[in-house]
Amino acid sequence: MTPIKNCIVNEDTTKNPIWLMRQAGRYLPEFREIRKENQDFIKLCLNSNLASEITLQPIKRFGFDGAVIFSDILMLPYGLGQKVEFKKDFGPKLGEIDLENIESLDEINFTKKVHKVYEAISKTSIDSIMNNKDMIGFVGAPWTILVYMINKSSPKKGLSDKFYKDKILISRLLVIIEKFLKLHIKNQVEAGAKVIQIFDSWAGLLEDKLSEYIYNPTFNIVEYVKKLGVPVICFPRGIKDYKNFCQIVKPDAVNIDYGVDPKKIVKEIKIPVQGGLDPQILLTNKEKLKQEVEKYLNIFKDHPYIFNLGHGILPETKIEMVEDLIKIVRNFK
Numbered sequence: 333m334t335p336i337k338n339c340i341v342n343e344d345t346t347k348n349p350i351w352l353m354r355q356a357g358r359y360l361p362e363f364r365e366i367r368k369e370n371q372d373f374i375k376l377c378l379n380s381n382l383a384s385e386i387t388l389q390p391i392k393r394f395g396f397d398g399a400v401i402f403s404d405i406l407m408l409p410y411g412l413g414q415k416v417e418f419k420k421d422f423g424p425k426l427g428e429i430d431l432e433n434i435e436s437l438d439e440i441n442f443t444k445k446v447h448k449v450y451e452a453i454s455k456t457s458i459d460s461i462m463n464n465k466d467m468i469g470f471v472g473a474p475w476t477i478l479v480y481m482i483n484k485s486s487p488k489k490g491l492s493d494k495f496y497k498d499k500i501l502i503s504r505l506l507v508i509i510e511k512f513l514k515l516h517i518k519n520q521v522e523a524g525a526k527v528i529q530i531f532d533s534w535a536g537l538l539e540d541k542l543s544e545y546i547y548n549p550t551f552n553i554v555e556y557v558k559k560l561g562v563p564v565i566c567f568p569r570g571i572k573d574y575k576n577f578c579q580i581v582k583p584d585a586v587n588i589d590y591g592v593d594p595k596k597i598v599k600e601i602k603i604p605v606q607g608g609l610d611p612q613i614l615l616t617n618k619e620k621l622k623q624e625v626e627k628y629l630n631i632f633k634d635h636p637y638i639f640n641l642g643h644g645i646l647p648e649t650k651i652e653m654v655e656d657l658i659k660i661v662r663n664f665k
């Protein structure tokens with residue numbers, strides 16, 4: 333589908349909509365207040381009133397053009413029945429995979445387990461503050477979900493050969509992941525999501541076999557989202573060849589990471605581009621911020637461009653820097 337009017341994903345080169353990955357989160361004092369009282373992260377994601385409130389916090393504070401639902405990519409393995417916990421200063425910890433159980437799961441039971449996420453989307457999208465703003469739903473890409481399900485924790489140190497050992501497990505899991513990612517997306521769209529972003533946070537871990545693990549499975553999901561009539565943004569973080577990715581996977585827009593050269597991207601890629609700025613820049617000073625933000629805005633001035641970062645906003649980010657960032661983007665001519 334072609335990008336649509338009045339949506340952050342569009343062909344307009346005169347305006348730069350802005351939202352930030354992980355905008356509803358730990359850098360916000362009002363989020364930390366709620367988090368303090370709600371130690372169980374999954375439970376918090378499944379509290380539709382609080383999840384909706386958290387989703388709207390950055391919209392109320394900064395007036396971003398898109399609200400990303402407060403949830404997590406790991407709600408998928410959770411919905412499939414794999415244990416998912418978030419440990420302080422460690423990150424996610426997943427339980428054993430019971431393949432037979434997972435393969436016998438039906439769509440009704442998956443939806444039941446995570447339906448509070450959809451309830452949170454519905455509640456958020458009818459809030460009056462969401463007039464003229466997009467509700468952004470999201471999923472992890474098949475590869476990134478597979479990585480967490482098999483590795484069972486963050487693959488920060490890379491993947492060992494052991495990861496690929498059980499080929500049958502991998503191929504059977506990919507079938508299940510694709511089926512339930514589609515369901516999870518459909519449920520979010522029916523609840524009111526106007527855009528879907530696919531986070532492939534660990535795309536950069538793959539040196540080869542990109543067709544098998546990234547291009548083909550992500551293409552299937554992208555095709556599916558297009559059929560639902562909403563635009564789809566892909567974020568294949570760390571992938572070497574964004575041009576090739578876009579030609580094969582054909583998303584409506586692509587989020588670039590901070591490791592790629594935006595000047596090369598603007599020449600190579602025809603679809604709307606999102607993001608790029610290194611989130612570390614928000615930890616520097618206002619002069620440096622202006623310089624770097626305007627660099628991206630200038631490079632993409634004749635290209636449909638959604639302002640965002642090259643990865644999620646860091647917890648140490650100061651509120652004033654985000655306020656400044658928005659002013660710079662809104663005042664840019």
Ligand code: 1CP
Pocket residue numbers: 352353354355356357358367373400401402403404405406418423424470485486487531533644
């Ligand atoms: O308070 C806390 O400690 C929880 C921190 C937190 C938050 C606020 C986690 C744990 N997830 C989230 C919310 C979240 N996660 C959102 C919605 C909020 C928003 O964006 O405004 C989104 C879109 C995500 C997506 C997500 N979760 C990704 C993809 C984006 C990325 O950062 O690459 C990934 C990889 C996850 C897994 C995850 N969840 C949480 C953490 C700490 C992690 C990363 C762990 C790792 O490094 O592997």
